[in-house]
Amino acid sequence: MDFMGFFWLLVWAFFFVAYLMVLFQILIDVFRDSTMSGWAKAIWVIALIAIPLLTALVYLIARGGSMNNRRQAEQERARQVAEDYIASVSAAVPPSQQIANAKELLDTGAISQAEYDALKAKVFAS
Numbered sequence: 001m002d003f004m005g006f007f008w009l010l011v012w013a014f015f016f017v018a019y020l021m022v023l024f025q026i027l028i029d030v031f032r033d034s035t036m037s038g039w040a041k042a043i044w045v046i047a048l049i050a051i052p053l054l055t056a057l058v059y060l061i062a063r064g065g066s067m068n069n070r071r072q073a074e075q076e077r078a079r080q081v082a083e084d085y086i087a088s089v090s091a092a093v094p095p096s097q098q099i100a101n102a103k104e105l106l107d108t109g110a111i112s113q114a115e116y117d118a119l120k121a122k123v124f125a126s
Contacts, residue, residue, distance in 0.1 A: 023052060026059050029067045032074060098123045 001009075030036065030044050047055040060067075093101075102119040105111045111119075 019053075019056075022056055022060075023048060025067070026056055029063070029070060030059075032070050033066075095123045 026048065027045070030041050033041075036044075044055070044059065048059075099120055102111070102116050102123075106113065106116040
């Protein structure tokens, strides 16, 4: 294989990978769209399998603008879920509340005096 043959192989490989990325983005968007019925989703998937290039072009022309909106909405939802999780995990319990909780456990007999002293020392150390 000469250099030009190798060059064209790389060019075609690039376009093939780009084409596969477009197909997968379309499939992801089809299943992400909650306004589309199951039958419509099935028709798009079957069309993508039967005549992929034409279907991909039609989908991008017909629904390409809303693809970005759905992706941004999904990213915003994921960001909000992450922020809510971080807020719930990082909600610091004040030291006085930690000691009160430990004292309550001691009074109910759930922990021993030594464990209570260790928890109290840990609270004061931090």
